Structures are given as structure tokens and as C-alpha cells.
Amino acid sequence: MAAELRQPQDTSDQFDQIRSIASDYKYGFKDKEDYVFKSGRGLTEEIVRSISAMKNEPEWMLKFRLRALDIFRKKPMPTWGNCQLLNDIDFDNIFYYIKPSEKGEKNWEEVPEGIKQTFDRLGIPEAERKFLAGVTAQYESEVVYHSIREDLEAQGVIFLDMDSGLREHEAIVREHFSTVIPSADNKFAALNSAVWSGGSFIWVPSGVKVEIPLQAYFRINAENMGQFERTLIIAEPGSYVHYIEGCTAPVYSTDSLHSAVVELIAKKGAHIRYTTIQNWSKNVYNLVTKRAVAHEDAKVEWIDGNLGSKLTMKYPAIYLVGQRAHGEVLSVALSGNDQHQDAGAKIIHAAPNTSSTIVSKSISKDGGRASYRGLIKVYPEAKNSKSSVRCDALLLDEASRSDTYPTMEVDEKEVTIEHEATVSKVGEEQLFYLMSRGLTEAEAKAMIVNGFFEPFTKELPLEYAVELNRLIQLEMEGSVG
């Protein structure tokens, strides 16, 4: 089903609120560390074994982890993307596992005080009360809180953190886990497979439609933390689910690493919508593998917003393996000073009559760099497939950079493929026009940028759209004067 239609956001109300916020990254605060367990720096087999042991995992999962560790060690760094930044990652300096509390709580009151305050500041419990059907909140390596509305639970919907998912629904997990993204897919998928912890496990029974979004919130707190959550969403035939994730971290002078693996399985006629608002602080490497399989008549949508991080490399993929499956990737990236957003999409047409749409919009400012990297692959038997790709880049100043790396591999003649790319600059005339109506330069720029992102913003639930517009305005205020 389509997102609820609504009026475009009123941005004018938000100017005042924004002026009152001094810093341009308001999630940069950190908590005192008070952990149940914190691994030493660096990655060893012992750490992998102890993660598995602390979680009381079945033997097959330990074996899976150890095999992945071996793959990680053997696999070279990618030789594409921003190699310079990638090679700066010091894997020996990272904390691979931090357990903040004894167990994940279902009752908000039971969450340890300090962590609770953090999530309060991030507005998570409030959001849950207002418009969510379920929430998980992950702090460092573990989910500290999760809840789901009783009516969904009664319909058989499973929404757990991944560790609990494995404990309570081992058969379903074992059947699907890592079937979409094998450990050997890439170096960071291998790393995640070795040390994964937390993430969401969602299973929606046949025909059940979860009309209200489920949300996960990921928070890194410690310096040099590595967060490796693992998410698996399985939508049984004819079901629907919308999952939203958000992420933030404190500002540190040294780097942290976020390397998630997300697997989606949309069975016959199912529909999964996955929305991300990534707003990591600018010392976080965000290297994420996201991939979906869409079976016959299924639909998968990745709605992917990248605002934060130092380097993001993320290309949500959809394998259209059943007839008439449909895939959509709608992504935006905002790249500021010392940021590189290398994002895009991959769509594989592996069955007849499949269709896909990619819309990518990026903004570069203050010397930031945004890259679109995409792949459309059509296999020989995928007759009558259709794909349309559109990339729009907006440059706010001369120092900023935008690149496009589209790849098309089409092995079938009876297909329709469209590709369109534009690069534009914020026009002097647009600024003058808005400023002549009383808007300051920052307000005018924010308005133009928000307008540019509108095709993305209108797909978000109202509250997120407001928040996104606010974040963009903050960024614009920060970039002027």
C-alpha cells in the first residue's frame, strides 16, 4: 500500500526552534560508560567465541561466526569506493562487543536509568506512544528495550531483537538467516557475520498487514565502538510491514564503525517497506549491506536517507526473483564538510515482467562529496522487465563534489530501461527570489534543499518528515556565515 497522502510539511514553523539549538549536531552528547561487559580492543577468535557463549547460541551459529571471521581475515578491502578512507579504518582499535545491561526490557521503566535518559532525549518513548506499533532500542551491541503492540502479537507478528529471535524461533531463523547475504558477500558482511549482535527479527504471518510502522533505534555511545547489528525481516505471502530505523552517535575525535547486515525476504505477494534515517555523527564509518529478495508479485521498497557519518557505503539491493515482482529504491544523501556519502542501489531482474524504480537525490555542501553508485542487471530470461533510474545531484557551492557511477548489465532484449541524471546548483535567482520575500539566506537555502528532497520526505511518516526538515535546516544554518 502506498504511504498515506498528506499535505507537504510546513517548514516555516521550524525556524524558531532551530535557532535555539546551538550546535549543528544535537545528538552528539555522550553518557558515562557503565557496562556489564566490554571487550578489549581488536578482533580475536576468542572474542567471537565469547560473544557466542554469552548469548548461549546454538553450535551452528558459533560455527557460522567462526567461518565468517576466517572469510573476513582473508578478504581484501574493497578496491573501489573511497579507498583512502576505507584503508584508514584501524580494525585493531575497535571495541567489537559491549553489553550495556543484563537483558533487554519490555517495560521502559526497567531500562537502566542512564540509557533510559538517552533514549528519552532522543524522543523514542514519545514516538512509540504516538505513532508506532513496536519499538526496539539498541544501545552499543545489545537491544535494551523492545515492545510490540498486543494486537499485533495476537495476530502472530514476531518483532524481537535478533538474539531473542534466534533463541525463541530458531527454526525460522536458521531457515532464512544469511540466505540473502552470504558471509562471503563482502569484507564487511563477513565482519558482521562474525561479530553480529542485536538488530531486529521480524516475521509477519501470511496475509497479516501491519499498518503502523515498527521502529528500531540504534545508538552508539562508546568511543571507537563497533556496532554490528543484524536484521532479518520475513514477510510471508500476502503480508505487509513497514519498518523504520534511525541512528545517532556521540561526537568523538576518533572513529567508530557501524557495519550492519540487513536481509529482507518478501514472499509471494508480500510487501516490505524499509525506511532508514541515518544521522550518525561525523566520526562514524557506516558500511552497511542491505539486500532484499522479492518473490512472485512481491514488492520491496527501500526508503533510504543518509545525513550523517564520515563515510557511508551503502547500496540497498533488491533481487526480483519471481514474476511481476517490483522493487523501488528512493534515497537521499546530504554530504557536508568531511563527509562522503557513497550510496546507491542495485536491482537484479531475474524473472519476467519484473519492474523497478530508482530515485536518488544528493546534496553536497561545504566541500562534501556525494556519489551515486548503482547497478541494474537483467538476466536473459527476464522478459518485459522495466527499470527506470533517476539521479539528481544538487551542489551548494564550488568546493563540493558529486559523482555518478551507473552500471547496466542487460542480457535480455525485451526490456525497457530508462536512465536520467542531472546535476544542478542552487540558483542565484532562486535565492534572490526567496530572500526578496523576507527569508534569510539560510532559510532560503533550507527551503530549496527541502524542496529538492520533497519526493523523499513525502514518503515518510509525518513525524519523520518534520524531523528530517529540521535536520536539514540545522545543516543549512551551520553552513552559512
Add this chain to the structure above:
Amino acid sequence: MAALQPILKIEDLWVSVEGKDILKGVNLTINPGEVHAIMGRNGSGKSTLSYTLMGHPRYHINRGSILFKGEEIGDLTPDERAKKGLALAFQYPVAIPGVSVSNFLRASVKAVRGKEIPVKEFRQELKQQMALLEVKDEFLSRYINDGFSGGEKKRLEILQMTLLKPALAVLDETDSGLDIDALKVVSTGINTLATKETAILLITHYQRILNYVKPDFVHVFQSGQIVKTGGSELSEELEERGYDWVTQELTPSGVA
């Protein structure tokens, strides 16, 4: 009238664009509530005057002054000028994709008035002005000037003027590209705008709009200057005799 402070007093204004002199010594005084028309050929510098008044960054003032309500505004940014009560209806308004007309109008009105307007009150005011300008409701959810016809763009400009209620509205070729029906509607809007509180500087190439909007003063603009000033009868004379007549009158020897 004479005792009042002028809304606008331009003295010996010289302006260049990219090193080229366009305005060469403009003098103009507009008192509160007056309607002035500036007429002139294309390329005579009329639009440069409007852009300079609003503070376009590419227009450089080399000499002279622009006093708005007695205060020099030559160094102010466009938004600062707007907040002082100056507004410009553009000849060629630009499109801003993704920004709805309603959001834009509210942000703009709030910025210029310097305070929040209750949603209900704003809606009411908006509906009233829209009815006057025969603008449909769906206008509000469209993106600013995006895919607008020429007539729609001009209506939106005038709609903004009526909402902003500036002390001086500069209307730059608001009549160009309008058919006769649209011209009548837009003229009604301008006449509504023209009150004791709002003076108007109407910049135009044609006499046509002055059949609907009666100016108190008509100025003929030529080669970056005002070369002749008169009452509304001057525009009729121009219509009859053409701009060459002014040129000839100014240069009795016939050398243009």
C-alpha cells in the same frame, strides 16, 4: 502630502552589472500611497532599477543613494529590505520545485511581518485574496511557479504583494505576457493593493495596463535615466506618439 517623509527617495543612482553601467543617474521620489509608472523601451534599464531596489547581488551601486523611509538601504540584503516593507513582483519568477505555494506564503508572510499568524486567520486572508485574483485552491499545494503558465505566475506575484502589504510594491512588467482577461484580473489585484499604506512603482513597456491602473505619475525611462515625468496623460501621449517622440523632444536637433 508634501510634509510626509517619502517612502522612496532615489538620488543620482548609478548602477553597473558585470562592469557595465546600466543606470546613469536616476532620481525618483515616491510618497506614501502614490502610484508611479515607469515606462520605457526594452533594454532601457527599467528592470535593473527594480532588481537594484530589491538588492540583487549582481547589481552594483557605484554612486548615489536609495533612501527607503528615510534610511539608506543600498547595503542591505534582500530579506532585510523585504522586512522594512519593500517588495518586488518579478517579471520572470523562478520555479522552486518541491516547495508548495502554501508553505512558502506562510513562511514569507511570517518572516516579513516578524510574527506567527494563526493558521485560521492566515487561511481566511489567503482565501479572500485568492478569490479576488481568481486563483483556484489547488494552487496552494502546487510547487512555486513549477509548471505555471505565464498568467499563473503573475497572479502568484500579485497574490504575494497583497499578502505582504508592503509600503512600496515594485511591479516589474507584471502586465507582460497576459491576455486581456488575465490583465483585468491582475489589475484588480493591483488596485486593491494600492492603498494609503502601499505605494506602487509599476514598471511597464506598454500603456495597456494603465487603462486599468491609474498612475499619479508617469516617468519615461531611457538610457538608464528618467528623462521625462508627467501625470497619467503622459502615458496616453506615449501610446499615441511612441517613445521616439520623447527622444526627439529631448534632442531638438534630431540626433538621437
